[in-house]
Amino acid sequence: MRPRIAIDAMGGDVGPRVMVAGAALARHRHEGFQFLFVGDETQIRDALKDHPNLAAASEVLHAEDVVSADAKPSQALRGSKKTSMGLAVNAVKAGDVSAAVSAGNTGALMAISKLALRTMPGIDRPALAALLPTLKDTDVVMLDLGANAECDSRNLVQFSVMGAAYSKIMHGFEKPSVKLLNIGTEDAKGTGTIQDAAEALRSAKGLSLDFRGFTEADKISTGEVDVIVTDGFSGNVALKALEGTARFVTDLLKRSFRSSLRSKFGFLISRPATEMLRGHLDPNNHNGAVFLGLNGVVVKSHGSADEKGVANAVEVAARLVEDSILERISEEISKIGQSTPAAAAAK
Incomplete structure (x- = not known):
């Protein structure tokens, strides 16, 4: 399935030029991508004009207004x-595009998307x-x-299923490991809500995930688990x-390396390592x-994303479409049924 993606060109800190450049980079990597730019x-x-x-491979839909950052x-x-x-977002609802990407106001995007598309x-x-960076070769999915x-x-159980489906697509895991964020x-340990969610996940049968209990916040970046739910x-x-x-x-590393002539010399020697660190922590x-x-x-x-960051966001959207994220979630959710303690309690 060749994805056609709507781009909110007016979102973000810079606007159309970065959003268009990011889409151009994504299309350079994936020739089949098609776009609808809105704004x-x-x-x-x-x-x-800079990206013939x-x-x-693009169409433009004029929009009269923009959602402000503080709306x-x-x-x-x-x-x-x-x-x-x-x-x-409404282009997704109408079926004119496969997905939408925006760097605008998060709360507004959530509200508009929920009203237009509704929940599954x-x-x-x-x-x-x-996806958050870890010490391992793969990122952790957090939601x-x-x-x-x-x-x-019930929400936490559903989040676990959705997060696992997302991890399977992005990393190819057969049964992603899942943990609930907790104080121990x-x-x-934990509230009644967390305890009930854990019991429901332990008792659920046939789900394509491996529930492993709880994790603490200091373990988020270790890579010990594929999905963290909270x-x-x-x-x-x-x-x-x-x-x-x-x-x-x-910032501390920058300050340290600039503190003396010896530190500056040390920076030159360690530059390959610091560049690797910067790349690993770069939100783009x-x-x-x-x-x-x-x-x-x-x-x-991200509102502050550069063209590389925008390209990554576009590629995430395309991959979810190509690998049928909606169908995967729907299939897994149907396995929960009404048999888990959380589902029974919700009746």
Whole structure:
């Protein structure tokens, strides 16, 4: 299936020029990609002049308005029929494109996507999932990263199934390992919600995942597990802490290497190692969070992403379409049925 992807060209800190350049890089890597750019037509066509190969595989849909970075979700919903973000998501709903990518306001994108696409059968709430770097060769899938501040055990079970399906596509694992984020690894630790979710996952039969209990926040980056599941409040706090720590480490290294002539000489010797560290921590190399659980593929790019980061987000969207993420989630969710303790408690 050749993916056709809608790009909210007005989202992000820079706007059309970076979004178009990122799409051009993605198409250079994958010749079959097709695009629908949504936003100010004049700006988009001006940016496309620098990428004739991309222009030949693209259409432009003019949008009168843009969702501002500080817009409330309710405001974004009211004007969604005129904004670049709203029109991009609605193109997914109409079946005109396979997926949508936006670097705009996260809360607004979540609200617009949920209203337009609705949740899949068997899914109560969508979750925001992303790939985070680890010490191993593969990234860890973590969700929810902010879509749902409060979750019940049923939500956590569904997130586990969706996260595992995402991991299977991105990493090719047959049965991805899954752990719930908790304040300890002992079976007795955690809230009643976490305990109920763990019991439901232990008792579920036939799921394509390997539930391994609990993990703590200091283990997120070790790579000991393929999928980490939590509520959106805890997930967002953990994500921001990880991002802050990465900036702290890189800034501290810069300061240290500039502190003296000897340090500068040491930097020259260790430069290959520091460049590898920078690349591993560069958010552009892991760009592209996904709203899982909707009747359509929507990918959120960092607002500050450069063209490489945008290309990665586009490639994530295309891969989920090509490997039928919606069908995979639907098949796994159907296995949960009404037999688990969490499902029974929800009746």
